Amino acid sequence: MTDPRLLPRPGPGFVLRRLSTGDLAEFQSYRQDTELGRYQGWLPTPDEQARTFLAEMSQAPFPNPGDWVQIAIAEPEHGLLIGDVGVYMDEAATYAEIGFTLARSAQGRGIAAAAIRELLRLIFECTSAERVIGVTDARNLPSMRLMERVGMRMTATSQAVFRGEACVEHTYTLTRADARP
Numbered sequence: 001m002t003d004p005r006l007l008p009r010p011g012p013g014f015v016l017r018r019l020s021t022g023d024l025a026e027f028q029s030y031r032q033d034t035e036l037g038r039y040q041g042w043l044p045t046p047d048e049q050a051r052t053f054l055a056e057m058s059q060a061p062f063p064n065p066g067d068w069v070q071i072a073i074a075e076p077e078h079g080l081l082i083g084d085v086g087v088y089m090d091e092a093a094t095y096a097e098i099g100f101t102l103a104r105s106a107q108g109r110g111i112a113a114a115a116i117r118e119l120l121r122l123i124f125e126c127t128s129a130e131r132v133i134g135v136t137d138a139r140n141l142p143s144m145r146l147m148e149r150v151g152m153r154m155t156a157t158s159q160a161v162f163r164g165e166a167c168v169e170h171t172y173t174l175t176r177a178d179a180r181p
């Protein structure tokens, strides 16, 4: 983290904080859930690889132009990991892309939407990004509903190939001008 004041950021039912190697058990429990990862860029990984990833993410600069940084969604009481969000910042730091995953046990309570609202605030407050986008498979209705819930609007639809299969992807966008204060 470039500026240690950026995280943690608490909100209703969650805390956004840095990932750490201490999150390994919870991280693996939802990242091994193949249904949860059906439309995601990642695949389940062995413990050692996951530990290395968590160690990298615990110290990755944020934002990190040209690269993705993963941040934890933790439950507020004990700080246990319940999901994660990813932020990609383009090289020129003009736009960011986000991704998100919430363990099934934490879904259906508005936690992901609240965490993404906080993440959008973080991005607009702490970076020069003029827009934030999210790209989702058109079959991923929970993801589309979440992005609409936080005020993002569908701005593009394209044909794509995901894991060797043709699919349709929607891009959702929130501009700095449209972001709620």
Ligand SMILES: CC(C)(COP(=O)(O)OP(=O)(O)OC[C@H]1O[C@@H](n2cnc3c(N)ncnc32)[C@H](O)[C@@H]1OP(=O)(O)O)[C@@H](O)C(=O)NCCC(=O)NCCS
Binding pocket: 036, 037, 039, 040, 099, 100, 101, 102, 103, 106, 107, 108, 109, 110, 111, 112, 113, 114, 134, 135, 136, 137, 140, 142, 143, 145, 146, 149
């Ligand atoms: C996308 C994902 C994070 C959405 O999780 P979620 O818990 O459904 O999202 P939200 O936080 O917006 O919660 C919405 C649900 O909580 C319910 N809810 C309950 N209390 C609520 C509250 N106070 N505020 C908002 N929603 C509330 C809503 O009715 C809604 O349920 P519904 O979908 O059955 O109508 C989750 O499905 C996921 O991790 N999917 C797998 C990963 C993935 O595909 N990510 C996207 C890749 S781009």
